[in-house]
Structure formats: structure tokens, C-alpha cells
Amino acid sequence: MRPETLRDGTVDVAVVGAGPAGLAAAAVALLGGLTVALVDAGQELGGQFWRRPPEGSAVDPGDDLHHDLATYRSLAGTVRSAARDGRCRLLPGHHVWTAVAPPATAPGERPQGPLPLHLLDRSSGPGRERTLRLDARHVVLATGAYDRPLPFPGWDLPGVYTAGGLQALLKGGGVRAGSRVVVGGTGPFLLPVATGLAARGASVVVCEANDPRRWACGAGAALGLPGKLVEGAGYAAALVRHRVPVLLRHAVTAAHGTDRVEAVTISRLDASGGIVPGSDRRVEADAVGTGWGFVPQLDLAVTLGADLVASWDGNRVVRVDEWQRTSVPGLSAAGEVCGVGGAQLAVREGQLAAEGVLRDLGRPSVTGERGLARVRGAVARHRRFAAAMAHAHPVPEGWTAWVDDATTVCRCEEVCAGQVRRAVADGAVGVRQVKQLTRAGMGWCQGRMCAPAVAGLAGPGEGEVAERLVATPVPLGALARGNGSPPHTLSRPAPEEKV
Amino acid sequence: MRVVVVGAGIVGASCALAAARAGCEVVVLDRGQVGAGTTSRGEGNVLVSDKEPGPELDLALVSRTVWGRWAEELGADALEFEPKGGVVVATAAEALTPLGELVAGQEAAGVVAHAAGPDDLRGLEPHLAPDLPGGYHYPQDAQVQPVLAAATILAAAVRLGARHRPATEVVGARRSTDGALQAVLCADGSEVAADAVVNAAGTWGGQVGERLGAPVPVLPRKGYVLVTQPVPALVHHKVYSADYVANVAASTEGLETSCVVESTRGGTILIGASRERVGFDPAMEPSTVALLAAQAVRLFPVLERVQLMRVYRGFRPYCPDHLPVVGPDPRVPGVLHACGHEGAGVGLAPATGELVAAHLTGADPVATLGIDPRPFLPDRLLTGAGDATRTEDLT
Numbered sequence: 077m078r079p080e081t082l083r084d085g086t087v088d089v090a091v092v093g094a095g096p097a098g099l100a101a102a103a104v105a106l107l108g109g110l111t112v113a114l115v116d117a118g119q120e121l122g123g124q125f126w127r128r129p130p131e132g133s134a135v136d137p138g139d140d141l142h143h144d145l146a147t148y149r150s151l152a153g154t155v156r157s158a159a160r161d162g163r164c165r166l167l168p169g170h171h172v173w174t175a176v177a178p179p180a181t182a183p184g185e186r187p188q189g190p191l192p193l194h195l196l197d198r199s200s201g202p203g204r205e206r207t208l209r210l211d212a213r214h215v216v217l218a219t220g221a222y223d224r225p226l227p228f229p230g231w232d233l234p235g236v237y238t239a240g241g242l243q244a245l246l247k248g249g250g251v252r253a254g255s256r257v258v259v260g261g262t263g264p265f266l267l268p269v270a271t272g273l274a275a276r277g278a279s280v281v282v283c284e285a286n287d288p289r290r291w292a293c294g295a296g297a298a299l300g301l302p303g304k305l306v307e308g309a310g311y312a313a314a315l316v317r318h319r320v321p322v323l324l325r326h327a328v329t330a331a332h333g334t335d336r337v338e339a340v341t342i343s344r345l346d347a348s349g350g351i352v353p354g355s356d357r358r359v360e361a362d363a364v365g366t367g368w369g370f371v372p373q374l375d376l377a378v379t380l381g382a383d384l385v386a387s388w389d390g391n392r393v394v395r396v397d398e399w400q401r402t403s404v405p406g407l408s409a410a411g412e413v414c415g416v417g418g419a420q421l422a423v424r425e426g427q428l429a430a431e432g433v434l435r436d437l438g439r440p441s442v443t444g445e446r447g448l449a450r451v452r453g454a455v456a457r458h459r460r461f462a463a464a465m466a467h468a469h470p471v472p473e474g475w476t477a478w479v480d481d482a483t484t485v486c487r488c489e490e491v492c493a494g495q496v497r498r499a500v501a502d503g504a505v506g507v508r509q510v511k512q513l514t515r516a517g518m519g520w521c522q523g524r525m526c527a528p529a530v531a532g533l534a535g536p537g538e539g540e541v542a543e544r545l546v547a548t549p550v551p552l553g554a555l556a557r558g559n560g561s562p563p564h565t566l567s568r569p570a571p572e573e574k575v
Numbered sequence: 576m577r578v579v580v581v582g583a584g585i586v587g588a589s590c591a592l593a594a595a596r597a598g599c600e601v602v603v604l605d606r607g608q609v610g611a612g613t614t615s616r617g618e619g620n621v622l623v624s625d626k627e628p629g630p631e632l633d634l635a636l637v638s639r640t641v642w643g644r645w646a647e648e649l650g651a652d653a654l655e656f657e658p659k660g661g662v663v664v665a666t667a668a669e670a671l672t673p674l675g676e677l678v679a680g681q682e683a684a685g686v687v688a689h690a691a692g693p694d695d696l697r698g699l700e701p702h703l704a705p706d707l708p709g710g711y712h713y714p715q716d717a718q719v720q721p722v723l724a725a726a727t728i729l730a731a732a733v734r735l736g737a738r739h740r741p742a743t744e745v746v747g748a749r750r751s752t753d754g755a756l757q758a759v760l761c762a763d764g765s766e767v768a769a770d771a772v773v774n775a776a777g778t779w780g781g782q783v784g785e786r787l788g789a790p791v792p793v794l795p796r797k798g799y800v801l802v803t804q805p806v807p808a809l810v811h812h813k814v815y816s817a818d819y820v821a822n823v824a825a826s827t828e829g830l831e832t833s834c835v836v837e838s839t840r841g842g843t844i845l846i847g848a849s850r851e852r853v854g855f856d857p858a859m860e861p862s863t864v865a866l867l868a869a870q871a872v873r874l875f876p877v878l879e880r881v882q883l884m885r886v887y888r889g890f891r892p893y894c895p896d897h898l899p900v901v902g903p904d905p906r907v908p909g910v911l912h913a914c915g916h917e918g919a920g921v922g923l924a925p926a927t928g929e930l931v932a933a934h935l936t937g938a939d940p941v942a943t944l945g946i947d948p949r950p951f952l953p954d955r956l957l958t959g960a961g962d963a964t965r966t967e968d969l970t
Contacts (some may be wrong), residue, residue, distance in 0.1 A: 119870055174886075193862045203880060207865070217835055487843060488805075502726075505741070509608050512722040515841055520804055522885055545886040549804060553879035555868035 095123020488519020616889020
């Protein structure tokens with residue numbers, strides 16, 4: 077079939093997020109002959125997983141930080157070549173700030189007309205943002221996930237990062253955040269962060285809150301994925317090579333310092349996650365990174381009204397069918413928003429999402445029937461592995477005991493744990509009510525940082541996912557300038573817009 | 576007298592406090608938590624400036640007085656009560672005359688308003704656009720933090736012996752053979768004995784009324800509030816514009832108010848629609864958000880670089896004639912309504928509570944409160960078909 081070029085403002089598929097899932101969805105849709113717009117808030121293709129320095133940068137952080145670079149190069153190559161042919165519109169530095177699903181004519185019916193995505197173009201810098209509308213017949217949400225941080229005394233000191241933050245500094249600019257680094261939390265993601273830093277000369281200590289013997293339960297799942305075992309063995313070898321101690325059942329329970337972090341307290345945890353009395357010890361550190369798994373980035377999915385479902389790790393995620401289609405007609409989702417399971421799962425879900433769109437449009441499959449069967453098999457194995465990992469790395473129940481009343485929980489609004497506890501004692505139920513009574517979660521990050529912590533301190537309550545109609549801050553002036561005339565719609569691709 | 580109040584929003588909490596003070600045994604039931612409905616979706620406006628002379632303005636003026644008294648009794652901080660005053664500006668010179676006429680009528684009703692020329696405006700709000708021709712300062716306008724206020728008012732009622740049962744949905748009422756109310760029935764199978772039940776379910780007042788056998792036409796209307804990032808104090812009052820609109824085609828001619836701009840204690844700036852009957856698009860249309868943003872930037876050019884952080888939406892409860900329904904239902908003994916306050920529920924709540932208490936105890940609200948109760952009675956909505964129409968399904 078002869079590929080179409082982008083002739084008007086409406087594309088066949090808009091993919092939100094250029095990480096593993098989004099790149100794969102875009103590439104497969106393009107190979108299938110569709111027109112695609114690929115939107116990402118970052119400046120480069122690859123998302124967080126394949127984060128790289130800006131094009132033309134002299135910095136080369138090193139390929140050892142990455143996995144599956146061959147996959148990245150192949151997908152990015154397809155996308156870039158289609159962008160040169162005018163079939164793919166690359167929109168780096170663009171953020172979808174909101175989206176509205178048009179009302180369906182009947183339940184489950186495809187709504188009339190395209191799905192409009194409302195973009196904020198930040199590519200020209202602060203003060204020069206503009207709003208745009210992108211119309212797409214299908215939308216694939218691949219917005220990924222972000223670190224789940226948990227508060228502890230001193231976590232707001234400069235030098236304390238999320239584990240993902242440490243990793244992003246390395247991948248994005250070759251920046252080593254410190255020379256004595258403590259990485260804490262739980263989950264396999266801590267290991268590549270630690271080895272990446274250690275390989276660049278940092279002295280690193282890892283505190284894993286759980287016990288690897290839990291892995292035994294998930295070993296069966298891992299057997300289906302030999303690559304994961306090799307990956308894990310690789311980290312283990314690197315940790316040994318760089319003499320990185322991995323302390324099991326340990327956690328970073330406090331950070332100390334005046335202007336920035338100078339040391340941390342490391343504590344041994346009992347079976348329920350409480351601190352073993354007398355086990356505290358002080359370790360000097362000039363950088364700290366903690367990570368307690370990931371939270372899917374659901375803002376757009378919730379705004380568009382997609383049904384959610386509980387995932388293997390307890391997160392709420394987008395409910396999708398076997399073609400990654402959500403409950404909203406015309407809207408698919410792929411990657412971590414459908415369940416945190418890593419890049420290899422995300423790539424395959426992105427592939428399936430694009431195949432689903434091709435199928436809905438009556439186009440032939442790119443992957444082929446046998447290929448699709450292999451993809452589905454891999455998806456099932458990766459999901460089982462992710463579930464086993466989640467089971468082996470829960471957030472310890474007792475973590476709230478590490479948080480004294482003076483610890484800031486919501487950093488944007490400067491709400492401390494004591495205020496949250498008082499609100500709960502006064503009868504507040506759930507994150508939303510705690511927020512209304514204490515302002516926790518009302519600030520700049522809109523609870524993305526503190527909602528998991530507030531939920532933990534608030535105890536069992538309404539498990540609803542917050543509705544965030546505005547997915548990213550938008551200058552009022554940019555909105556005002558877009559008012560009065562119809563919003564600029566994206567038309568033909570501009571050759572100067574390259575990623 | 577045993578009174579069940581259905582709804583723990585700002586209106587239900589106010590009814591509970593007023594009824595408890597009047598000596599009633601009060602139980603407050605809500606299917607959710609305190610202030611979780613429309614109370615949590617607004618700016619906490621206590622406004623007299625945006626109302627035309629008439630029954631709603633009379634109720635608002637009494638309510639403003641009661642808010643001041645409650646702030647003294649319960650603590651201004653516990654309500655985040657801020658008597659900051661309002662500033663209404665004309666964005667074009669031709670709006671000044673009709674605005675002046677509105678003010679004359681408001682003053683006759685008891686509103687305090689001071690004319691403000693361009694220099695006065697700059698004194699009141701230094702960051703206002705320099706080309707605005709003038710406006711009025713309304714010192715009575717005020718603000719509360721609505722969820723906090725509802726929680727504080729309800730706690731005061733509880734201290735007087737009221738009981739609060741959250742997460743308890745009302746499904747019906749039990750009556751004796753002669754029709755007298757005996758108990759309110761809850762979804763968990765429990766019953767609460769009652770001589771009277773107050774329908775203070777806000778936007779859901781139509782459904783609760785129906786469950787109590789007394790449907791009232793309270794309808795939902797979507798509205799928005801825009802919230803910006805926290806900024807240093809840029810806006811000191813509740814500020815909105817009054818524009819003179821002459822729309823020949825629709826043969827309507829009059830004042831239209833635009834967005835209300837104000838700051839909160841947290842430093843954020845709230846931008847909301849001051850008068851819902853102006854009729855903003857009811858869907859979450861980015862164009863509506865853009866229009867509100869443009870109006871806010873027109874008033875305060877300094878907001879141009881300030882970032883919108885969040886938009887929240889809620890459902891305002893409105894009656895067909897845009898007046899709240901407060902008072903006993905003529906069809907069903909023991910049922911009183913206190914809902915349908917549209918966008919003014921926070922401002923009108925205390926007087927509504929006092930009015931309900933007067934109805935419950937048989938006091939004369941004209942004598943005790945200076946409020947004529949008749950314009951708010953449900954009877955006006957129950958003519959025509961002889962019965963209230965069924966309410967729309969909110970979903």
C-alpha cells in the first residue's frame with residue numbers, strides 16, 4: 077500500500093510518549109503505511125529508558141548504561157526516516173496538557189471525528205510557549221511511569237534524588253551525582269543505577285529493603301525469560317567487580333546535612349519493615365537515590381475517561397484488551413501505563429497497539445500472524461516476570477514508622493507528616509480529604525511526588541486515582557494567546573523540526 | 576425534636592449547627608466524607624457583589640453577617656475566613672453606567688460599595704491593567720476555605736451533641752400509617768429515628784428528595800476553577816470584571832460578569848466563573864479554560880507568565896429559577912429542603928441553616944433573621960404538572 081503523506085491537520089495515529097512503547101507503536105504504525113505524530117515532552121527520542129544527551133552534544137555517557145540499543149536504533153531509524161519522508165511528524169518539546177474524548181454517539185461506539193490532543197509547545201523556551209491542537213483518528217498513550225519516592229527525615233536535602241533521577245543525570249549528560257552514593261529502596265532497578273555509578277568511579281552502597289529469598293517464588297517466571305537472568309547476572313558481576321555492597325533488608329531511614337546531604341542513616345528492617353532497634357549506622361554520602369518502584373503516569377488516561385484496573389504491583393493501570401485498546405473508542409495504551417513491566421514488555425505492547433490500529437483500519441499486519449503469536453507469548457512471559465518481581469519487592473508495610481512528625485511529606489506545600497497524621501486522627505479519610513484539610517498534594521507537582529506517601533500515612537481509604545485535567549503546567553499567557561481564534565492545528569510537517 | 580440532615584457539605588453542616596443550637600437532636604448522614612461534593616469544588620466565595628437586588632441578595636447579606644459571627648465564635652483560622660473584600664471593574668467605559676445602576680440597587684438592599692476611579696483601583700490592586708476605567712470596591716465580600724469550614728462547623732455541631740455518620744447513604748424513609756415521618760433508612764440497613772429530615776444533598780438533592788418521597792427539580796451544572804502555581808501576593812481582593820453586553824440578536828442587554836480572580840493563603844491564584852448563568856460551555860473544553868485565562872490576563876497582565884497548575888470541575892446544583900429551595904415540602908410531612916444554591920452555596924449556607932432551624936422550631940424568620948422565607952419555599956417549583964419533575968441522572 078502506498079504510504080500517505082500528512083496532508084491536513086489530522087493524522088492516523090498520535091503517539092504520546094517516545095519511550096520504548098511509544099517508539100515501537102510509532103514505528104509499526106509507520107511500517108503499516110499510516111501517518112503518525114509522535115509527541116514527547118523531552119527533546120530526544122527514547123524516553124527515560126533510552127535517555128541520551130541532546131543531538132550533537134559532546135558528552136558520551138557510554139553504551140553500558142543502556143540495554144537493547146539495537147532495538148532503539150532500529151525503531152528510531154524507522155521513525156526518523158518516515159519523518160524525512162513527511163509521513164511522521166516528530167514533536168519533541170511538546171507536552172499534551174489536556175485531551176477531551178468527544179462524546180460517543182452510543183456506548184462503546186467510536187465517536188464521530190478525531191480525538192483532539194491539546195499540546196503545549198515548549199520547544200522555543202520559557203515565555204515563548206504556545207498551545208496547539210493535534211487531531212488524530214487514533215491515539216496511543218505511552219506516557220510511562222515515574223519513581224515512587226517515600227519520604228524520610230532529610231529527604232528534602234539537596235543531594236537526595238530518586239533512583240531514577242540519579243540514572244537520568246547519568247544517561248542524559250554523563251553526570252555522576254556524587255562520589256559516595258547510597259542507593260536505597262527496593263526492586264531490580266536499583267542495580268543498574270548502582271553499577272552505572274560504580275563504573276564511573278563512585279563508591280556505592282545499595283540498600284535493598286526486601287530479601288532475595290522471595291525471588292525463589294518468582295524463579296519459575298524467570299525461567300521463561302533467560303535474558304532477564306543474564307541481565308541480572310550481569311549486574312551481580314558488575315556489583316562484585318566494583319565492590320558494591322548490597323545490604324538486604326536494609327533501608328535509608330534518614331539523611332543528614334546542613335546545606336546538602338553529608339551522611340545517611342542505614343537501618344536493618346524486620347519482617348514487617350520496622351527498624352530493628354540498635355541497627356542504625358551512619359554512612360557518609362554526598363548523594364542519595366531512593367526508589368520504591370514506579371507509578372504509572374495516568375493523567376491523560378484518566379482525563380480521557382479510560383477504565384482503570386488493579387495491576388500486579390497494586391498500582392492502578394489502564395485496562396486494555398488483547399490489542400491494547402482502552403475502554404475509550406480510538407484510544408489505546410501501551411507500556412508502563414498498562415502495568416509496570418520494563419522496556420522489553422513496553423516495546424511489545426507498543427507493537428500490539430499499532431497492530432490493533434492497523435487491524436481496526438482494515439490494513440494488513442506488519443508483524444504477521446506467526447510474529448504476533450511470538451509477541452503475545454513474550455508479553456505473557458514478561459507480565460509473569462513483572463508480577464513475580466512486584467511480589468518479591470513490595471514497599472515494606474512498616475515504612476511509615478521511619479517518618480517522624482517533623483518530616484516534610486509534601487514538599488511543594490511544606491506539609492509535614494504530623495499535619496497529615498493529625499488530619500487523619502481528626503477523621504480525614506483518604507488522600508483527597510487529607511489534601512483538602514492540609515494542602516498536601518496541592519502544590520507544583522500536584523501530588524505526583526507525595527500522593528503515595530500521603531496514602532500510606534492516611535491508611536486504607538479511597539483508592540481512587542486523582543483526576544488531573546491539566547497534565548502539565550501551562551502559562552496563562554499561552555492559553556490566553558490561543559483564545560479567540562481557533563487553536564493552531566498542526567498541518568504539514570516542517571522539515572526544520574527534527575529530533 | 577429529632578432531625579436527620581442528609582448531606583455533610585457546607586449547607587448540611589450549617590443546618591446541623593443551627594438546628595443543634597436551636598435544641599434539636601441532630602444526626603448528619605452523608606454517603607461520603609465531610610465536604611466531599613460540590614463544597615470541595617468551589618473557591619469558597621462569600622459574595623454580595625455579584626447578586627442583583629432580590630431575595631438571593633437578602634439571604635446573602637444575612638449570611639454574610641452570620642459568617643462574621645461564626646468566624647468570631649469558631650475562629651477565623653479554623654474557617655480560613657478572610658474578609659478581603661471584592662473589586663468589580665469595568666473593562667470598558669460604557670460598562671460604568673449600568674454597573675453604577677446595579678450598585679444603586681444593591682446599596683438600597685444594604686450592600687456597601689465604594690466607587691473606585693482608575694487611581695483608586697491601582698491603590699486597591701496595584702497589578703490591575705492600567706487602562707481600566709473604574710469600578711467598585713465591595714468591602715463585605717469574603718472568602719472561606721470551604722472544606723475546612725464545613726469540617727469546623729460540623730465539629731461545632733457535634734460538640735453540641737449532634738452525631739455525624741459519614742459513608743452512610745440514605746435510601747428512603749419509613750412513615751406511620753398516617754404519613755408521619757418515623758425514620759430515615761440507610762443503605763447499610765440501619766434506620767435513624769427522625770421527626771424531620773433536611774435534604775441538604777446539594778447537587779444530589781433531587782435524588783435524595785425522590786428517595787424521601789419529595790422530589791425537587793435540582794439539576795447539576797458543570798463548572799470550573801483554574802488554579803495557578805503559588806506566587807507572591809499579586810491579587811488582594813476578589814476581583815472580577817463587569818462588561819456591558821448588548822446582544823441585539825438575542826435581544827438581551829445587560830451586564831455580564833467574567834472570571835473571578837483571587838489569591839489563596841497557599842499563594843495560588845484561583846480563576847473561576849463568577850456567575851454561572853453567564854453560561855460557560857458545560858464540557859471540559861480547553862477553549863473554556865483558554866477564555867477564563869484570557870479574561871484573567873486581561874485584568875492582571877502580570878499573570879501572563881504564571882502557570883496554570885490544575886483545573887477542577889464540579890457540579891453546581893441549580894433550580895430552574897436559580898433560587899435555592901429552602902423550607903418544608905408541602906407534600907410530605909417532615910421533609911425540609913435546603914439545596915439548589917447553585918454557585919453560591921458557601922456564601923448562603925449560614926443563613927440557610929438559620930432559616931431551616933426557624934422552620935424546624937416554628938420561629939418566625941422575618942422576626943428573628945429578617946428573612947422573608949416565602950421566595951425559597953419548595954411550593955414554587957411544584958406548580959404546573961402538580962409534581963416536581965424527575966431529576967436527571969448525574970452520570
